[in-house]
Amino acid sequence: MKRINSLKLFLFSALFVVAVFSSCSVERKLARQFTTHADQVSLMVLMPPQVFVINEKSPDSNNSFLFSDALSDTSLLSNTLILKNLSDELVLGSFKKAYISELGSYGFKVFEENEMDTFTTMESEAYLVNVAQVELQEYLTSYEDAIDVGDNVFTQLVSLNGINLGVWFELSQLNADQRKKIPVLFATHDLVDQFNGYFVQRFLTGEIEYRLTVDEITPESVQSFIQYLGRLYAAYTFDYLMNTYIKNHASDQALTNRYFRFDPYRKMLFFTESDKFIELE
Numbered sequence: 008m009k010r011i012n013s014l015k016l017f018l019f020s021a022l023f024v025v026a027v028f029s030s031c032s033v034e035r036k037l038a039r040q041f042t043t044h045a046d047q048v049s050l051m052v053l054m055p056p057q058v059f060v061i062n063e064k065s066p067d068s069n070n071s072f073l074f075s076d077a078l079s080d081t082s083l084l085s086n087t088l089i090l091k092n093l094s095d096e097l098v099l100g101s102f103k104k105a106y107i108s109e110l111g112s113y114g115f116k117v118f119e120e121n122e123m124d125t126f127t128t129m130e131s132e133a134y135l136v137n138v139a140q141v142e143l144q145e146y147l148t149s150y151e152d153a154i155d156v157g158d159n160v161f162t163q164l165v166s167l168n169g170i171n172l173g174v175w176f177e178l179s180q181l182n183a184d185q186r187k188k189i190p191v192l193f194a195t196h197d198l199v200d201q202f203n204g205y206f207v208q209r210f211l212t213g214e215i216e217y218r219l220t221v222d223e224i225t226p227e228s229v230q231s232f233i234q235y236l237g238r239l240y241a242a243y244t245f246d247y248l249m250n251t252y253i254k255n256h257a258s259d260q261a262l263t264n265r266y267f268r269f270d271p272y273r274k275m276l277f278f279t280e281s282d283k284f285i286e287l288e
Contacts, residue, residue, distance in 0.1 A: 033261040034253050038276055041252045042269055045114035048248070049133040050108040050125045051181075052107055054117060054140055058098045062087055063146035088168050089146045098143060101230050102174075106138075106238025113245045113271050126181075133181035139167045139191070144171040148199060154206045158216060160184070163217040167200040170229055172236055178247065185249060192247060192284035194240050198224055198232045243270060 060077070062070045064086040074095050077083045084091040110117045118126040126133065148169045153162045173195035201222040208215050247269050254262065268279045 033257055034265060034267070037253045037256050038249055038269070040256075041249045041275075042114075042271075042276075044082045045245070046116070047131050049116040049118065049126065049129045049131055049181075050110060050116075050244075051133070051135050052103070052110070052117060053135070053137045053150040054099055054103050055138060057093060057095050058173070059094075059140060059142045061092060061142065061144040063144060089170055089224060089226060089229050090143070093143070093229070097230060098233060099141060101233045102141065103138075105234040106241045109241035110240040112242065113241070113269075115245070120136075121197065123201060129181070134206050134248070135179050135181060137179075138174060138196040140173075140175040141178050142171075144173070144174040145169070146171065149195065150202075152206075152217070154205050154215075156208070161206060161215045161217075163204065163206070163219075165204055165219060167202065167221070168224055169197055169199045170224060170232065171195060171197045172233060174236070174240060175287075176244070189285040192243075193287055194236075194243055194284055196232075196236055196239075198229060200203060200224055205220075228272075230284075240284075242268070244272075247284050 023211060052165040057073050060072055060074060060083075062072075062085075065083070066085070071085075072080075072083045074093070077090075091228075107117050107119070114130040116129075116131075125250065146169045148167050150165045150167060151162055152165060153160055173193065176194075177189050179189045180288060202219060204217060206215055206217055246266075249269060250266055253267065265278050266280070266283055268277050268282065269275070270277070
């Protein structure tokens, strides 16, 4: 009886592994299909006219504004290290250029707003990517460093500057059913001062000191950060469309909870759990 039960367990496990492998193979095959036909997909990219700015370092409660507002009220940029050196043109221009360029690296045919007439006559599969809002925030954060010396714990609080970029996307298929809900996709990342801090003990007095060097974020590093996110969010856009393609073409039995990502340079597919768009309700 034990042998029979063991055999049943073995067969069940084997069938489960085969089923999972088969499902993964179907999804992976569909993912490959999408990557090889990406050059048949057209995208129209629309950008917002302005950046929504938040100055968390402001001593006032009115810390949300547009760059155009700060031209007439410079106090909105008080205490900022980075925001005062940026503008709509620098932020949106850097993001847009990197975003559109990277979409092209995936094979998509990319159109801008001034090419709307050509885009709307496309007979291939086409999507409208509306970058609905770009939000830039400057803030202060802190990191607590600590060390145990005998029975004592010594701590040091390190203040750091931070920049957060958040972007909302609306993605819709051209000529799709107007009653179909347009998904709102969101992504956000932070750039924070880099630092090197460590505790030292004076030889003669035994006093504990903390030595710190900080590499502050600069307008140049923030611009590079924005360009990087333009490329990353283009990758997220491709991955979202690829995974939607998988869901639309795979049977319910073949679908798993895996979310695929694609590296266009190494032509590799891999899985992720969090490195992707957040789909908002």
